[in-house]
Amino acid sequence: xxxxxxxxxxxxxxxxxxxxxxxxxxxxxxxxxxxxxxxxSITALAENAEVSTPTVARMARKLGxxxxxxxxxxxxSELEATISDPLTKHDKWATDAPDTHxxxxxxxNVIDNLRNxxxxxxxxxxxxxxxxxxxxxxxxxxxGGRLSHALASYFFTHMQMMRDxxxxxxxxxxxxxxxxxxxxxxxxxxxxxxxxxxxDLLRFAEMAQARGVKIILFTDQWGSPxxxxxxxxxxxxxxxxxxxxxxVVTMFILEAIISAVQSQxxxxxxxxxxxxxxxxxxxxxFRKFV
Amino acid sequence: xxxxxxxxxxxxxxxxxxxxxxxxxxxxxxxxxxxxxxxxSITALAENAEVSTPTVARMARKLGxxxxxxxxxxxxSELEATISDPLTKHDKWATDAPDTHxxxxxxxNVIDNLRNxxxxxxxxxxxxxxxxxxxxxxxxxxxGGRLSHALASYFFTHMQMMRDxxxxxxxxxxxxxxxxxxxxxxxxxxxxxxxxxxxDLLRFAEMAQARGVKIILFTDQWGSPxxxxxxxxxxxxxxxxxxxxxxVVTMFILEAIISAVQSQxxxxxxxxxxxxxxxxxxxxxFRKFV
DNA sequence: GGTTGTATGAAGAATATGTTTCAGAACACA
DNA sequence: TGTGTTCTGAAACATATTCTTCATACAACC
Numbered sequence: 001x002x003x004x005x006x007x008x009x010x011x012x013x014x015x016x017x018x019x020x021x022x023x024x025x026x027x028x029x030x031x032x033x034x035x036x037x038x039x040x041s042i043t044a045l046a047e048n049a050e051v052s053t054p055t056v057a058r059m060a061r062k063l064g065x066x067x068x069x070x071x072x073x074x075x076x077s078e079l080e081a082t083i084s085d086p087l088t089k090h091d092k093w094a095t096d097a098p099d100t101h102x103x104x105x106x107x108x109n110v111i112d113n114l115r116n117x118x119x120x121x122x123x124x125x126x127x128x129x130x131x132x133x134x135x136x137x138x139x140x141x142x143x144g145g146r147l148s149h150a151l152a153s154y155f156f157t158h159m160q161m162m163r164d165x166x167x168x169x170x171x172x173x174x175x176x177x178x179x180x181x182x183x184x185x186x187x188x189x190x191x192x193x194x195x196x197x198x199x200d201l202l203r204f205a206e207m208a209q210a211r212g213v214k215i216i217l218f219t220d221q222w223g224s225p226x227x228x229x230x231x232x233x234x235x236x237x238x239x240x241x242x243x244x245x246x247x248v249v250t251m252f253i254l255e256a257i258i259s260a261v262q263s264q265x266x267x268x269x270x271x272x273x274x275x276x277x278x279x280x281x282x283x284x285x286f287r288k289f290v
Numbered sequence: 291x292x293x294x295x296x297x298x299x300x301x302x303x304x305x306x307x308x309x310x311x312x313x314x315x316x317x318x319x320x321x322x323x324x325x326x327x328x329x330x331s332i333t334a335l336a337e338n339a340e341v342s343t344p345t346v347a348r349m350a351r352k353l354g355x356x357x358x359x360x361x362x363x364x365x366x367s368e369l370e371a372t373i374s375d376p377l378t379k380h381d382k383w384a385t386d387a388p389d390t391h392x393x394x395x396x397x398x399n400v401i402d403n404l405r406n407x408x409x410x411x412x413x414x415x416x417x418x419x420x421x422x423x424x425x426x427x428x429x430x431x432x433x434g435g436r437l438s439h440a441l442a443s444y445f446f447t448h449m450q451m452m453r454d455x456x457x458x459x460x461x462x463x464x465x466x467x468x469x470x471x472x473x474x475x476x477x478x479x480x481x482x483x484x485x486x487x488x489x490d491l492l493r494f495a496e497m498a499q500a501r502g503v504k505i506i507l508f509t510d511q512w513g514s515p516x517x518x519x520x521x522x523x524x525x526x527x528x529x530x531x532x533x534x535x536x537x538v539v540t541m542f543i544l545e546a547i548i549s550a551v552q553s554q555x556x557x558x559x560x561x562x563x564x565x566x567x568x569x570x571x572x573x574x575x576f577r578k579f580v
Numbered sequence: 581g582g583t584t585g586t587a588t589g590a591a592g593a594a595t596a597t598g599t600t601t602c603a604g605a606a607c608a609c610a
Numbered sequence: 611t612g613t614g615t616t617c618t619g620a621a622a623c624a625t626a627t628t629c630t631t632c633a634t635a636c637a638a639c640c
Contacts, residue, residue, distance in 0.1 A: 052620080103413060595629085606615100
């Protein structure tokens, strides 16, 4: 049975949807350290994946092998092929795709961006930003540009769950003056402005600064002109092999900030989140679909 | 016993002079296809080297191991070290921050997530998804959950610039039935549903499927229940040292898809983008700020 | 040629491994 | 809320592995 040319990894990919919870858990472990993790005994693998041995045996069957030993034999032979072929580099990302596949090129590039961004990122500055955002004495407003509005919205959604006094400023700049009025001295404005910097954002930043608002600006490596008005700036690398720029690194930093804010104000936000959860539950009950 | 830092190969070389004829024969076989040949059972190895099983066990002892299984364990761990991705071995990320700073912990974790996600991701599947999204014969609708709406919106914004017939479905699920009506057989629905899967999304997916709509589902490693109705699924790793889950990897994949769609339909989208640019320029002139 | 020491593998004992069965848990569905 | 289905792991069972013992083969030396 089943000595056709499919690798174990491929079979797992193909059959992943048909796998059960415990089986997926196991599949993940196998792929995580592929294919070495499958080289030990069925017991060891099961323990490693925190499932029972029958689960392992069952999955082997499900993937089309006669049993675990047969799957293991296949893994061994794959390993042999990999090892003995010097051309097979182990640092490929999507293992079944050529090095030149967009996924792999993109991955290399994004890692590079992340590295370079973090190299230039001052940890102390990061901590200051976190402190500013954790301070509930002042309100936080979030605004983004044409393409970065999604980032603003993502950040807002999370911040909103952790603290009071957070506003997402609309996309449409004609309404911005109203928001400006509600920003007081010491309040915080989180702004996103990436390449193809927007004139409106610059004006907004200047006026906010004039009101004594502290501005945290997320921009690219070259820096938005709004930087002049900013209290803190974070420069992300955004170039990728694409017509478009990448927001991945910026989102990474946002998540790190969110996580830091969260742990800095855990006690406060814990209650808040529980309340929120309860509210969501309730709304769900009231909602009716179709 | 014997878990000092010497590899099996080193031990064999060092102790080669003290080995007997049968043992040397065996040693040569082990080194010949190192270290894979030692991964099978003692019986298999013995047969392969044309010696008896006791010879193998004896040699393992002679090399300083407690027995054959112990030697095999050592071989496995050597293998693991060889195979393991060089990209994990980084020098600190944010150089001026301690390893334990949230930025560095986050970075490690996200890279891990990316690597594991790509390991799971079938390049062929990716290409199919790109093809679906490039096909202008059918419309594309995008819908997200509570936290993933920002991703949906980000994706939508880019897609909208590259092709016609793209809709972003509102957050509020009470309006979804209307959107459903406009989806025809063969149309594409891009859905985001991460951990804390939403009931409404599941229903929506089922109803869309019933209408013959092709669903591309972005979910996490465990898989949203909406997967049952999906034509294609992409599972991203989302766990990070935070109360919240990470969307970085999903965004990475989105950007890769966007880039691929773009280059797949460059000629068409080029004109479109130039048109768009011109439009934006015009609007800017008409807009007045404050 | 006989003696002695070492090397080797066959065979069986001890151990670990892999499989099957089955009962309870979790889940989906009505 | 109850019912049927699927999933899961504990335990018993069957099988394969590894180790030990021991008889034989071989070579070196007297």
